[in-house]
Amino acid sequence: MAKKIQDDGELWELFTKKEEYDPILLDKYGRFPYYLSSQRNVFEPHVSKFLIRNGLNPEYPEGRKFAVCLTHDIDFVCPGMLNTAARTVKALKRGQFAQASILPFSRINKTWSPLWNFRQIMKLEESYGAKSTFYFLTLDPGNEDFTFSIEELEGELGHISDDGWEVGLHGGHEAYNNPMEIRSKKQKLEKVLRKEVMGYRNHYLRFKTPKTWEFLADAGFSYDSTFGYHDCAGFRNGMCHPFTPYNLNTEKEIDILEIPLSIMDTTLFNQMHLDFSQAWKLTEKLIDTVESHRGVLTILWHNTYMQGEYLGFYKKILQYCAQKNAWMVSGAEIYRWWKEKY
Missing domain, CATH: 3.20.20.370 (Glycoside hydrolase/deacetylase)
Structure with a gap:
């Protein structure tokens, strides 16, 4: 596969992602994001x-x-405490009383977690x-x-x-x-x-x-x-x-x-x-x-x-x-x- 692509310089650089080898910038997680890429039509392979x-x-x-x-x-x-509280309130509003009764305890018994x-x-x-x-x-x-x-x-x-x-x-x-x-x-x-x-x-x-x-x-x-x-x-x-x-x-x-x-x-x-x-x-x-x-x-x-x-x-x-x-x-x-x- 690689040998077929190598003859086309532009495609070869895209395939190998040459631009990612020594990037000037990365995002806060050390990732190379799309917005820094020279590739613009990312929806076409x-x-x-x-x-x-x-x-x-x-x-x-x-x-x-x-x-x-x-x-x-x-x-x-298991959802966090605030998330659990919000889910419990939402379940009560929907009349899902069984789910609402279990959710507060899902942090204790994770198998009850949504x-x-x-x-x-x-x-x-x-x-x-x-x-x-x-x-x-x-x-x-x-x-x-x-x-x-x-x-x-x-x-x-x-x-x-x-x-x-x-x-x-x-x-x-x-x-x-x-x-x-x-x-x-x-x-x-x-x-x-x-x-x-x-x-x-x-x-x-x-x-x-x-x-x-x-x-x-x-x-x-x-x-x-x-x-x-x-x-x-x-x-x-x-x-x-x-x-x-x-x-x-x-x-x-x-x-x-x-x-x-x-x-x-x-x-x-x-x-x-x-x-x-x-x-x-x-x-x-x-x-x-x-x-x-x-x-x-x-x-x-x-x-x-x-x-x-x-x-x-x-x-x-x-x-x-x-x-x-x-x-x-x-x-x-x-x-x-x-x-x-x-």
Whole structure:
């Protein structure tokens, strides 16, 4: 794949994200945002388009035209105190007295929490013939953003994995730039899960090109799915297909598969400030674009967004993709299929 792109200098710089190697500025989380990129038409997968014109013709199981990689980052399993109080009042106003009576105690018994919703998510996806990946934080007390111990979720992790969904690692704030942290947290999750962890996504989509890929490959990950802009949906390096990253410093491919991220809930509603109508118009366009390129569209929908209108939006995504006969699966399934075929 890389050899085909190298002859086109402009596309090669886009594919490798040369502009991210020595950036003058980064945002407060050390990320390279879309607003600093020279790439303006992020809604078109220019590199994938070139590859399709030059012979790439992906196939998917049962003759499906494209794939959708469904993912969920698990940052919280219990709402904070103010959030719990607000939810309780809202439930009372709606006459949901049983839920209102349980919510105040959800911080004591996390299984009563509305964010302990992994099985509900799985049931919803199963109704559309879909499966997904759950990326879990494995932080220690004292780490930034620590809200739960992964050991508390051992039973849930087993249920998720045994039913055919995937459990992946959600690396903490500093992991993207710390190879020892990546390796130790992978081992911690594998100890609780009792099986190998294949997939990774970093918290806050923090990522350093190309170092993070190298660290993940060295730690033994099969694939990453962090690579997308936090502040804009679309195709960060012009790809709507999985790809093997290339390191311009070593002039070698990196031994890991990237399944690039294109749509995230917080990007649509918090960063791009779209209303539901605008967000759906863009989401529909990206789905249609990936379908026309026989690509893979990766979607991140947090468990905290599986309520109200946001849940309805996720259902709309599943319904639309199911109508198009998309192959809706986990990152691990995408990895296995892609490595076997390409």
